[in-house]
Amino acid sequence: MNAENRKGELAELKAQLRQLAGSRAPGVEDLKRELYKKVINYLTVGIDVSSLFSEMVMCSATSDLVLKKMCYLYVGNYARGHPDLALLTINFLQKDCQDDDPMIRGLALRSLCSLRVKNLVEYLVGPLERGLKDNNGYVRSVAAMGALKLYHIAPSSCIDNEFPVTLKALLLHDSDPQVVANCLYALLEIWSMEGNSSEAALREKESLLHSNVILSLLNRFKDFSEWAQCLVLELVSKYVPADSQETHDMMDLLDDRLQHANSAVVLATIKVFLHLTMSMADVHQKVYERIKAPLLTLVSSGSAELSYAVLSHLHLLVMRAPMLFASDYKHFYCRYSDPSYVKKLKLEMLTAVANESNTYDIVTELSEYAANVDVTIARESIRAVGKIALQQYDVNAIVDRLLQFLEMEKDYVTAETLVLVKDLLRKYPQWSHDCIAVVGGVSSKSITEPKAKAALIWMLGEYAYDMNDAPYVLEGLVQNWAEEPFPEVRLELLTAVAKCFFKRPPETVKILGSALSYGLADANQDVHDRALLYYRLLQQSVEIAERVINPPKQAVSVFAGDQSSEIKDRIFDEFNSLSVVYRQPSYMFLDKDHRSPFTFSEDTGSSILGPHSPEREDLASDYDARDNALLLSSHEKEDSRAVSNGSHGYNAPKSQALQQDPFAPIPSSSSPTQPVRPAQASAPPQEPVSSSAASPLLAVDDLLGLGPIIPTEPTPSVPQLNLNPKPALDPASFKRKWGQLTVALTLEYTFPVEALHGLTRPQPLVRHMQSNSVQCMASGNAPLKFFFFAQLSDAAPNTGFFLVELVVTTSSGHASAKIKADEASMAPGFADCLRSALSRFSA
Incomplete structure (x- = not known):
């Protein structure tokens, strides 16, 4: 539809709606439905129909529920973007909030709370108060969520009108389970809102963990929907029982939830069982044995995505108690239909559960995967065999298997095998004769x-x-x-x-x-x-x-692990969340102060995370920072030829x-x-030179025995640079340039003692550097790291950029910077600018 036709179509719709607004003729409701359907259809495909706002509001005076729903949908879509027009909806929405039909009352109240216009907050309080006291459960449940929406718009108005108190009363005494669930969700959100850390809020939040509240929710647990059950179980997992008897009573009450068809309910119940028994070692072990069957059933009966999520939680449990799952290793064999990400996780599970009794079967199965058409899985299977060998299980047979891989004459198989043979020889030098006899034949x-x-x-x-x-x-x-x-x-x-x-x-x-x-x-x-x-x-x-x-070497006994035990414990505490799938505590991918600016993984490539714009936040990827937390690529550690x-x-x-x-x-x-x-x-004869003409490294060379060295050319002077105060570089271009450019030089700097107080978090230094025409692409707190960029003022678009990785040791104030530049000859001048800017930083 071109612009002129669209304009004419909207004008015709506008005239028809205005004509039908006050009509009471027979069949007018059907005509309104057809017109409303056209309007909603245009809205859905992205055509701006906000010009029909007043006519749609005038036609809303109807008892037809379908027309009401379409009208509310239209109003909710345009109210936030057109707050002046939203005022037109207040009268009819408030009127509908008092309609005799509870469905219309609930829909009108939901639409009124969804306007999200601060100027209209005063009109929400009255309908919300009436809605929370309504005799219909649907209206009360909508009002409970409406109170949360009000808190998002105007927190003080929500607190001053004592809506949290009313919600808590409904939580304990309302007969409708959906109302109870909505009240619980609203209260948890209100008291957990960022910035709301007052003592009163903390006390109110802790009051939900009182035994009376927990027992009240558990006694009517089966009346809740699956979503509500998960919500209640998440609350129960934070509860500390008074004694062991109460723990057993709660577990008996929830035991049948382990056979629930919904995986979310099962995982939430498992989290409750694990956390309730943390201080009871014998019972905790029995819980592991009890939850094995439900988890293995979910793995085999769900979709690939569900299997991966459940396997991630199962992997966490296997890492904590591998012996309990050793007899179930066959459940982790790969199926032909499994996607690669599931197969890879199953290989990790097989590695974790391997012991003296099952090593032969597991290694035999893994050896079959080495011929897999999926190269990634073939590589992972060979690595898994090597990891099992490093665990000292049946080394004789495993070494023979690895050496057989070299006979497959596949480049990637040979490559992975050689790396593993090297590690095996470091740990088992006694196998050198057999290994070298085979490796010697590799070209x-x-x-x-x-x-x-x-x-x-x-x-x-x-x-x-x-x-x-x-x-x-x-x-x-x-x-x-x-x-x-x-x-x-x-x-x-x-x-x-x-x-x-x-x-x-x-x-x-x-x-x-x-x-x-x-x-x-x-x-x-x-x-x-x-x-x-x-x-x-x-x-x-x-x-x-x-x-x-x-020098003489001893056999390596322990290879470095992937994660510290502290990190694993933090992930376990966040069981039944994305932390388990990402294998990182939530603060590492939610908290911008702790989020790593760059992560790298050989399989997934590089990604940028930046806390400065939504576009950069969208670049967050699958986070596996085990190899190199803040480097774009593994070879950049050694690509610097700098001073x-x-x-x-x-x-x-x-x-x-x-x-x-x-x-x-x-x-x-x-x-x-x-x-x-x-x-x-012997050094060639050299002319004497003055110390002022010598390179600053000559003294080091002389100490090491090479004698004085004269530069063949005089040291060029460092050009003075003028930087663009507002350089423009998007994250994708930064990532591409960082991967393409080599390090031009490095710079070391130590902040003075009086500046250390300002280095406790990234923001002060970021603001300071921005005032010196050096912009921040990303920053992180663990450790304090920055990725800066700057541009020459007279450079053409997309040229003349300088990229910097700055790492600061907050305790000593020592800073190390890698500088990359589009024009390497300009890097020394920019280094002087960077050093000058750092020297002017103060707390």
């Missing part, structure tokens, strides 16, 4: 994943004695140094070549020289620093270098000896099988 050229390649290189260096061709494989990898894109692989390669040199020096000495030469010239700061460290250690003594690089304190990036040059042949003048040794010490590299 490094067929492995592309960085973790797997790093694991293979680690084994080449650690077991160079057992792998005859280890030096030659490492030599090929060193020769292809420039083609290796992953810093973590180059880091591992440096260490492996050094270890191989200590064990088989004649075959590895030239390889080590080449590796150190490549490492010193590497653009990655971590790789460069490690190569420089190894080179200087070898200059001092091969024995010292070996003690540092390849602290705001100075320019510095690439330590290779000495002339290293450029030619790092270990050419190796002295002879009486024992050719022992490591030999490389000759001291």
